[in-house]
Amino acid sequence: MAHFIDRRLNGKNKSTPNRQRFIRRYKKQIKEAVSDAINKRSVTDISSGESISIPQRDISEPVFHQGKGGNREHIHPGNDQFSTGDKIQRPPSGQGGGAGEGNASDQGEGQDDFVFSISKDEYLDLLFEDLELPNLQKSQLDKLVQMKTHRAGFCNDGMPSNLDIVRSLKGSIARRIAMTASKRSRLKELEAELEQLLAEPVPPQHQIETIEAEIESLRRRIAAVPFIDNYDLRFRNYEKRPHPTSKAVMFCLMDVSGSMDQATKDMAKRFYILLYQFLTRTYKDIEVVYIRHHTQAKEVDEQEFFYSQETGGTIVSSALKLMDEIVAERYSQGDWNIYAAQASDGDNWADDSPHCTDILANKLLKVVRYYAYIEITTRAHQSLWREYQGLSAAYNNFAMQHIRSVEDIYPIFRELFKKNRQKQQGAA
Amino acid sequence: MTYNPLNDGPDWTFERLELYQAEIARVAEHYRLDTYPNQIEVITAEQMMDAYSSVGMPIGYAHWSYGKKFIQTEQNYKRGQMGLAYEIVINSDPCIAYLMEENTLPMQALVMAHACYGHNSFFKGNYLFKTWTDASSIIDYLVFAKNYVAECEQKYGIEEVENLLDSCHALMNYGVDRYKRPQQISLFEEQKRQKEREDYLQSQVNELWKTIPKSKQEDTEDLPHFPSEPQENILYFIEKNAPLLESWQREIIRIVRKISQYFYPQRQTQVMNEGWATFWHYTILNHLYDEGKLSDAFMLEFLQSHTNVVYQPPYNSKFYSGINPYALGFNMMVDIRRICENPTEEDRQWFPEFAGKNWLDTLHFAMENFKDESFVSQFLSPKIIRDFKLFTILDKESSPHLEVKAIHDEAGYQKVRSSLSAHYNLSNNEPNIQVYKVDVRGDRSLTLRYVPQDKIPLADSKIEVLKHLYRLWGFEVRLEQAEEDGSVTTLGQCPLENPESD
Numbered sequence: 001m002a003h004f005i006d007r008r009l010n011g012k013n014k015s016t017p018n019r020q021r022f023i024r025r026y027k028k029q030i031k032e033a034v035s036d037a038i039n040k041r042s043v044t045d046i047s048s049g050e051s052i053s054i055p056q057r058d059i060s061e062p063v064f065h066q067g068k069g070g071n072r073e074h075i076h077p078g079n080d081q082f083s084t085g086d087k088i089q090r091p092p093s094g095q096g097g098g099a100g101e102g103n104a105s106d107q108g109e110g111q112d113d114f115v116f117s118i119s120k121d122e123y124l125d126l127l128f129e130d131l132e133l134p135n136l137q138k139s140q141l142d143k144l145v146q147m148k149t150h151r152a153g154f155c156n157d158g159m160p161s162n163l164d165i166v167r168s169l170k171g172s173i174a175r176r177i178a179m180t181a182s183k184r185s186r187l188k189e190l191e192a193e194l195e196q197l198l199a200e201p202v203p204p205q206h207q208i209e210t211i212e213a214e215i216e217s218l219r220r221r222i223a224a225v226p227f228i229d230n231y232d233l234r235f236r237n238y239e240k241r242p243h244p245t246s247k248a249v250m251f252c253l254m255d256v257s258g259s260m261d262q263a264t265k266d267m268a269k270r271f272y273i274l275l276y277q278f279l280t281r282t283y284k285d286i287e288v289v290y291i292r293h294h295t296q297a298k299e300v301d302e303q304e305f306f307y308s309q310e311t312g313g314t315i316v317s318s319a320l321k322l323m324d325e326i327v328a329e330r331y332s333q334g335d336w337n338i339y340a341a342q343a344s345d346g347d348n349w350a351d352d353s354p355h356c357t358d359i360l361a362n363k364l365l366k367v368v369r370y371y372a373y374i375e376i377t378t379r380a381h382q383s384l385w386r387e388y389q390g391l392s393a394a395y396n397n398f399a400m401q402h403i404r405s406v407e408d409i410y411p412i413f414r415e416l417f418k419k420n421r422q423k424q425q426g427a428a
Numbered sequence: 429m430t431y432n433p434l435n436d437g438p439d440w441t442f443e444r445l446e447l448y449q450a451e452i453a454r455v456a457e458h459y460r461l462d463t464y465p466n467q468i469e470v471i472t473a474e475q476m477m478d479a480y481s482s483v484g485m486p487i488g489y490a491h492w493s494y495g496k497k498f499i500q501t502e503q504n505y506k507r508g509q510m511g512l513a514y515e516i517v518i519n520s521d522p523c524i525a526y527l528m529e530e531n532t533l534p535m536q537a538l539v540m541a542h543a544c545y546g547h548n549s550f551f552k553g554n555y556l557f558k559t560w561t562d563a564s565s566i567i568d569y570l571v572f573a574k575n576y577v578a579e580c581e582q583k584y585g586i587e588e589v590e591n592l593l594d595s596c597h598a599l600m601n602y603g604v605d606r607y608k609r610p611q612q613i614s615l616f617e618e619q620k621r622q623k624e625r626e627d628y629l630q631s632q633v634n635e636l637w638k639t640i641p642k643s644k645q646e647d648t649e650d651l652p653h654f655p656s657e658p659q660e661n662i663l664y665f666i667e668k669n670a671p672l673l674e675s676w677q678r679e680i681i682r683i684v685r686k687i688s689q690y691f692y693p694q695r696q697t698q699v700m701n702e703g704w705a706t707f708w709h710y711t712i713l714n715h716l717y718d719e720g721k722l723s724d725a726f727m728l729e730f731l732q733s734h735t736n737v738v739y740q741p742p743y744n745s746k747f748y749s750g751i752n753p754y755a756l757g758f759n760m761m762v763d764i765r766r767i768c769e770n771p772t773e774e775d776r777q778w779f780p781e782f783a784g785k786n787w788l789d790t791l792h793f794a795m796e797n798f799k800d801e802s803f804v805s806q807f808l809s810p811k812i813i814r815d816f817k818l819f820t821i822l823d824k825e826s827s828p829h830l831e832v833k834a835i836h837d838e839a840g841y842q843k844v845r846s847s848l849s850a851h852y853n854l855s856n857n858e859p860n861i862q863v864y865k866v867d868v869r870g871d872r873s874l875t876l877r878y879v880p881q882d883k884i885p886l887a888d889s890k891i892e893v894l895k896h897l898y899r900l901w902g903f904e905v906r907l908e909q910a911e912e913d914g915s916v917t918t919l920g921q922c923p924l925e926n927p928e929s930d
Contacts, residue, residue: 002449002466002544004442007475008529014478015498021590022495061493062598062892064859070884072823075847077751078742079819079835086832088821116499 023122029054030118034126038274038410050123053113127410128278131417133248133339134370134397149238158235171232180222187218249287249331250279251323251340251368252305257294257314259347267376267406268343269306274413275341276302289326293319299326316348316384320359327367338368346375346382353383357391365395372416373400433723437533445527448537449544451721455712456545459788463548464563465522468540472529477501479516479526485687486518487570489577491593517543519551519694521563534729541712546705553796554700556693566690572619573683580676592677595896596663596684601858603663603685604692626675658862658877662897663688665863671872672902681900696799696854703757704795710734710758740816751851756816760803763812764791774810800852808845810836820847825883859886864908873904878919880909886919894922 023030033052082088118126154167194211197203252275254268279286290305291297294312297319323340331338348356365371373388375381381402391398401412434451435444449468456463471479481498482488518524525543527536551557581589596603659665666673667681694701713730716722722730740755741747767775768787775783782790794807819835820843834840834847850856864877874897878886890907898905906921 002453002468004445004449005467005469006442007469007471010471010475014475015481015494017490018481018492018495019498020495021490021492021586022499025492025590059496060889060892061594062889062896063601064599064861064890064893065887066857066859067885067887069825070880071825071882072884073833073847073850074821074823075751075818075844075851076743076748076821077740077816077818078744078748079817080742080744082819082832082835084832084835084837084840088830088832090829114496114500116503 023118026054026059027126029058031126031129034123035410038127049117049119051115051117053115055113059114124277124281127274128281130419131278131282131414132419133279133283133337133417148242149240152237152239154234155237156233156235158237162235162238164234164236167234168228168232171234172228175229175232176225176227179225183218183222187215187222190215190218247285247287247335248283248337248339249289250275251289251291251326251338252276253291253293253319253323253340253342254305255294255314255316255319255344255347256292256310257347258311259314260345264345264376267403267409268374270406270409271343271374271376271403271413272341273306274409278413278417289323291319291322291326293322297322314344314347314349315352316342316344317352317355317359320356320364324359324363327364339370339372340364340368341372341374343374343376344384345377346379346384348382348384350383353387356384357387360391360398361394365391365398369397371395371398373398374403374412374416375400376403378404431720433726434721435533436723436726440531440533440536444533445536445540448533449540451716452537452541452545452712455715456541456549456708458715459708459711460792461545461549461708462552463523463545464520464552466544466548467522467524468527468544469524470527470529473505476516476526476528477505485570486520486524486567487574489574489593489683490581491597492590493594493597515539515543517547518566519547519557519561519563519690520566523548523551523563524567532729534726535733537726538709538713538730538733541709542705545712546708547701549708550697550701550704550795553792554693554697554799555797556696556799560693561690569686573687576622576679576683580680584676589680591899592680593684595899596681598893598896599663599666599900600684600688602861603661603681603688605661605664605689606855622679626679654866654868655863658864660862661685662861662863662876666897666900669866670901673900693799696801696852699753699757699760699800699852700795700798700803701757702754703759703761706734706738706754706758707761707791710762742817751816751848756812759812759815760807760809761791763809764794764807766811767809778809779807801849801854804852805845805849808848810841813841813844818844818848820844856881859884861886861907871904873906874901875906875908877916878907878909883912891920891922894920898922 030052033054034050037050037052154164190211194208194215197208197211252272254272256265260268276288279288288302290300290302292300292305292310293314293316294310295315295318296312299322300308319342327338360371375385385400385402388398388400392400399416401416403409403412434447437444445468449466477498479486480501481494488494515528516526523544525539525548527539531539551561551563557563577589577593655665655669663681663685667678667685670678673681713722713727717727738752738755738758740752764782765787767779767783768785768790771779771783794803798806813836817836819840820833822831822833824831834843836844860879860881861876862879863874865875867873867875876897880886886907886909894905894907904921904923907919908916909919910916
């Protein structure tokens with residue numbers, strides 16, 4: 001007696017809840033591993049998962065078991081050289097054989113870490129947890145945005161696919177009851193009367209016939225009421241409502257001049273890739289504008305921004321000017337949440353720095369929600385940093401951070417986009 | 429005999445599986461294998477990993493440790509460090525067996541013979557399974573457990589339930605009745621009883637902890653010892669007697685305990701169970717081959733898998749990891765048949781009671797009435813000891829070297845046999861820890877006593893386990909060790925003795 005069941009189409013993720021439990025429980029350790037990992041990755045590799053390792057002792061499940069020592073007797077197969085009474089030198093490191101369970105979890109240090117992979121999504125979730133774009137306002141209704149379809153009650157006509165069967169049949173029952181009620185009560189009366197007449201010793205044939213005829217006609221009329229009528233049909237109604245969304249644009253400004261060596265560029269790229277992942281992951285409708293500059297600024301696409309090489313002198317204001325032009329042209333301020341992040345090694349043509357401050361203070365900072373400047377250098381700060389320090393003090397929506405090495409990138413990134421940043425600043 | 433083989437694949441279809449299943453069932457009946465009805469489920473490799481990580485339970489409550497197990501399994505599988513088991517079979521009625529989609533037709537046939545007729549008949553026939561498990565209600569019980577735990581999580585929070593389960597899992601091996609026979613009840617009764625228990629239990633517990641003094645002559649000295657006898661089932665003791673637990677917590681302890689109990693026979697019959705199943709897949713498929721139902725190609729593939737399964741690497745091989753229960757069990761079963769059919773002088777001397785008797789009767793008798801420990805001590809023949817070249821090593825703490833105590837020779841057979849039998853005695857491998865004393869009138873502390881066997885100490889994890897025990901008991905927990913000279917030393921306690929705190 002047997003029967004076969006094909007379960008292959010059943011969900012394969014029966015263990016997912018348990019896996020999530022595990023991740024939830026060890027979130028702290030996993031997060032640490034994630035932020036460590038971000039610095040070790042190659043510049044371009046950010047969209048794969050990550051392998052996480054947790055010290056074994058943190059996740060052990062202790063049970064009572066026998067420790068080392070005592071007198072034990074082991075039994076093994078494959079004797080090829082021993083006779084009874086042979087003495088064997090103890091293997092140097094502990095007991096080779098053991099009962100197999102002697103040293104399961106008693107010494108945490110000696111053991112390998114528990115290593116496993118998390119998926120890209122889980123990785124990014126952890127990476128960008130508790131981060132958000134500051135000052136984002138959802139007030140703008142986008143003209144282009146799709147309408148969302150909502151249920152909106154029922155109506156009397158519509159497409160057959162929207163037919164609501166239960167309601168339609170309810171209508172049908174109600175109508176049939178209403179339309180036949182008087183006839184059925186009359187029918188009942190007649191039937192009772194007929195029965196009475198039939199019960200009489202001498203049934204009055206004529207009377208019976210009239211009653212029977214009337215019953216017959218009533219029955220016909222009741223049956224003639226249609227089971228379902230156009231009048232009963234109810235259709236589910238949908239209506240479209242505009243869906244409020246916020247429009248946001250992020251400007252990424254990067255210095256690609258000769259003074260930026262490869263390592264610095266890599267760090268800047270890391271920062272931007274992180275930023276890019278954060279934006280595309282968290283915000284569906286966000287535009288990104290890439291501007292790279294040396295003495296001249298140029299709007300480029302993502303590929304060129306991250307991967308192509310260039311050298312030359314540095315005039316930061318050229319990028320700011322270009323950004324201003326683009327804002328004026330494409331992102332008229334009322335409709336857009338504008339963000340900008342600028343990365344540089346701090347090198348600038350000395351005369352240009354005041355110019356930058358000027359553009360920022362008078363134009364850009366008035367329209368952007370948030371402007372972040374990161375300086376990637378191990379040398380002393382130069383004119384640009386000092387100029388910007390003034391801005392930072394004067395404007396709430398201007399933030400600057402200093403990155404010295406790869407390890408700083410992720411913490412500083414978190415610093416810049418931490419949730420409740422506003423509140424903390426307000427309190428400070 | 430006609431050579432008219434069934435289609436040998438390699439790809440399987442449901443029609444072909446049915447055909448093979450019917451043939452196997454016919455032969456199994458010929459050999460008097462009595463089974464529960466089979467429910468054979470075809471699953472994918474991913475689903476197999478799911479089944480793996482829930483320790484073979486088809487339905488289980490949610491817990492992070494299963495997630496950990498799953499991640500480990502997935503990881504090892506992906507790296508190619510391990511293959512998946514060909515089959516998982518669940519001791520239930522109907523008996524659920526999983527076939528993996530990737531297997532070829534001969535593999536599926538092997539698995540069906542192995543799991544659906546081998547293991548299945550073992551579950552139905554062996555005395556331990558008959559006594560300790562109720563195949564017809566286990567699935568219902570697991571469903572009940574899963575829902576109950578989920579319900580508790582909603583009511584009391586995931587964290588709370590998780591902590592409780594952690595603590596229960598730490599003591600899971602001590603949630604087993606080794607001697608008392610459990611009652612079997614259906615799901616409906618279980619639910620009804622659960623409600624009743626909930627109300628009743630609390631009042632019971634309170635009885636024990638009544639603080640009103642009973643009578644004046646009760647001095648600390650002549651207070652009755654509680655518990656009156658040491659209790660081996662620690663979880664049961666806690667479920668019934670822990671003073672501070674709420675009724676839902678007691679119910680969860682009970683669930684863990686019940687599941688532990690359900691798996692207890694499996695831990696005691698590994699060699700027999702696998703040996704029996706392996707013997708029958710081998711015997712059934714060979715029987716079919718002799719009838720001309722199986723092609724040579726089928727047999728070659730089958731034999732290749734079979735040989736891998738019953739390979740026993742010697743002690744100095746890099747693949748050696750203890751005695752392979754499949755190899756030992758299978759060879760012992762084959763050997764019993766040989767002793768019955770072609771006994772030698774030696775066999776007649778060692779096994780006078782069944783040498784030369786009907787082999788099928790003897791095998792069924794062995795399957796039904798033994799567990800690994802007793803099976804080895806009754807049926808391990810000198811021939812097997814010679815074939816496996818078994819030898820025993822004495823590892824004495826006080827001695828600087830190891831000593832070979834017995835090898836596969838005339839003088840050593842008895843010794844090797846009793847040593848191997850002891851190796852499968854669970855009570856030798858699990859520390860003997862029992863609830864010894866509760867200070868009912870004093871600080872309500874709970875004392876456990878460890879009685880070492882062969883001077884083997886308790887591993888360091890004991891301190892961690894005590895913390896879990898403390899969480900369940902709610903008052904101080906002590907662990908002491910009974911020494912050989914009758915004295916008692918304290919191994920640990922929780923919370924740690926610290927007069928400053930609290």
